[in-house]
Amino acid sequence: MPTDEFIVTPWHVEGEIDYDKLIKRFGTEKISKQLLTRIEKLTGDLHFMLRRGIFFSHRDLNAVLNEYEKGNKFFLYTGRGPSGHTHIGHLVPWVFAKWLQDKFGTNMYFQLTDDEKFFSKQNLSLEETKQFAFENALDFIALGFKPENTKIIIDTENIKTLYPIAAQVAKKINFSNTKAVFGFSNDTNIGMIFYTALQSAPCFIEDRPVLIPLGVDQDPHFRLTRDVAPKIGKQKPALIHNIMIPALQGPGGKMSASDDNGTVYTTDPPEVVKKKINKYAFSGGQPDIEEHRKKGGNPDIDVSYQYLRIFFEPDDNKLKKIYDDYKSGKMLTGELKAILIEKINGFLKIHQEKREKARNQLSKFLLENS
């Protein structure tokens, strides 16, 4: 891999991602000002993740909005591979999906791919990934989705519903396709090879258009789905992509649920959050205070600032002040980190309470098999 290059696949993200290059490489469309204006007209306001380009790219979003304007509702679908506890990066597409659900009044499906993580992680058992699936589901429910129009799919629990749909998809995908899209080889296990058909299945669970908010690393799955859809008489899913959320140690990788120190989990207590941010959050500041005051910090590479921008400071004015103060050297790295720690712990205090309450709500959210 040349030093200016990067890798983005559903199972491996590496290097510093150039999102404009990625749009070209994947063949997606950048979210234009016109599209933002259109969304704002329909919703009344614009989620800060749209304003700030956290959601930066899409496929066929205009088509979905065209149908919506004609009175044909879409539904939402996103998911999570339960290889560990939920970290705050996972919440990005879920929080955004919640906003979309509220604004467009849609049904929502949330897929927990316990089988995928079993197939892709050598050291995880299916019992473990399923256990994580139930734990991750609590974080999802805690965000305030309504059970009446939200269903959680766990692959091994809902396979009876998913498999007949996945079979239609699987018949139209050959090994070459998976090699081209995922880089699979002769050594790839047959669970992994088949799995993409199961990630496609929820796209066709209702007979209407689907919009999928998701991390851009998941796009390859739905490139296959979009190729297959017309062949099985279905509409292509529309996608809206968020950027990868940097690990604490800095840009050049997505936050990984399997690296304890690089990750803030939704289950972390306040003192652990404080320690992780102070110790590991990559800083855009200068080596010492004197130099920092003189030269200022670089918020564009500072992970604490990025977390505020991506998730924890929805107020644009407050965010701008932090940006300016840090850049000018007026704000020190320690002060920036303190702001983030307070924001995260404030969020997690409420989230963790809701998360515990979600245990009693879980059964209302689980999809029943057809």
Place this chain on the structure above:
Amino acid sequence: MPTDEFIVTPWHVEGEIDYDKLIKRFGTEKISKQLLTRIEKLTGDLHFMLRRGIFFSHRDLNAVLNEYEKGNKFFLYTGRGPSGHTHIGHLVPWVFAKWLQDKFGTNMYFQLTDDEKFFSKQNLSLEETKQFAFENALDFIALGFKPENTKIIIDTENIKTLYPIAAQVAKKINFSNTKAVFGFSNDTNIGMIFYTALQSAPCFIEDRPVLIPLGVDQDPHFRLTRDVAPKIGKQKPALIHNIMIPALQGPGGKMSASDDNGTVYTTDPPEVVKKKINKYAFSGGQPDIEEHRKKGGNPDIDVSYQYLRIFFEPDDNKLKKIYDDYKSGKMLTGELKAILIEKINGFLKIHQEKREKARNQLSKFLLENS
């Protein structure tokens, strides 16, 4: 393919099979006289399909019998790919399985692979293969299995039970393995690639040894299963193989459920059976009666005789008389065919009655999902 060569895979059988060569090619063991004696000791008699070498090959049958003698029961598993109506060739391993069940007092699982036939047949929908699965199940039940210790598995219906087991298997099989065993290529659809894991799953549905009576063309699936079993802490399945049942038009292919004229279906009325045998059953006789009386016929290539040997004439003395009379020229082809037609129609009359009664028993046989 050289003229003396043959192909045997789960999806394609071609050429005249040399079963001794096939045993070497597949790496199975011929059923020896000693093994037959051992079985007879345990069961009190020897099924004619064993006496006549219709079941000719095995894997680890001795090991299963060793365990049985120690008091550790095995269970039975066989199945059918529901691509059409049941033909009489399909009944061979089922009838034999029924005998094994009676003699050894075992549980029995019967898998109907509606997904496999959907994946492998371009022109069949999943609705169609599932419909055939329910139809084929009636033929199975009609043979007299007891619902208390017999369960029918339909892949798409029982996927919730099968998939977690299949996933354990799938994680240990890579694309290279399926290429080597099935001859899959980059063009093979990912449903087919994964499918073998689902055919493995019933091997591990009970935590005890399994014995699988099956057509030898299905052996490759279980070669993979046997490789995987110790890797997932399970026992290797034991197998007992029957020869391929020739199509009406003659040896050099298995009876195919998709060729109407080459096949006697269990649903055929008597006049259709009569017409098919008279018109299509490959004859080992001479071109005219005079020559036949002089030179005699060849029962070893005569399909009508083979059907009597394989299925319809359990009495060895009667069969020998037919063999001798046909070979000497005393019996004409028309007479031999008349015997077979009477035998088939006698069998089908009772079978079709039982088959209709089976509709009401079906629900008692269907495996419930765990």
